[in-house]
């Protein structure tokens with residue numbers, strides 16, 4: 001049974017069919033799914049949201065100063081965090097946004113002990129602004145924040161992929177799914193779970209990761225109850 005979990009959502013989870021920006025309808029459905037799954041569960045939930053629906057520094061910032069391109073990406077994650085907070089609260093769950101880049105008018109600054117206090121009080125905390133540093137992605141933010149707040153696990157939400165496979169299941173019908181893996185195997189086989197910096201940090205600190213399909217009925221509830229879903233990566 002998990003006491004505290006960190007859920008990593010890609011920015012694309014907020015986009016509509018066009019795959020870009022924020023769709024209020026998509027965001028409302030996502031928030032409802034999360035809030036419903038939390039009903040009746042004692043688990044404390046922190047969320048890291050990415051910004052890929054707006055901007056990824058390395059992909060979109062070609063020709064720019066790479067650090068500036070990454071800061072633009074971080075700002076995108078704050079927009080996403082605000083949209084998700086709005087939808088979570090509309091769905092009935094008190095939610096706080098904490099930004100790694102101080103932005104007093106729209107979000108609390110990230111203060112570790114305050115984040116933990118929010119969680120103890122049953123509020124969902126969304127971490128925006130990534131790590132507040134360029135040359136990272138929000139995969140590292142998930143790992144870093146999970147370690148800081150003492151989360152039991154990082155839940156890597158996927159869309160239409162129900163775990164980690166030995167090859168791409170969209171391209172190879174014979175691809176087989178792993179029930180469990182070690183961090184070391186993920187690194188050695190270069191399996192696409194999270195970026196290299198993030199997975200090695202998880203490995204060093206022994207932080208478990210679950211890769212799962214967010215939209216498979218009941219998955220999030222089951223995870224919040226501590227049941228096995230998707231692929232578990234552990235030491």
Ligand code: UDP
Pocket residue numbers: 009010011012049050051052053055056057058069070071072073074076077129130131132133134135136137138139140141
């Ligand atoms: N980013 C960054 N530092 C961080 C987190 C994010 O520079 O600590 C930037 C980086 O440019 C990244 C973008 O923000 O590409 C959006 O984050 P990410 O790619 O992780 O979003 P996701 O793919 O999860 O939607």
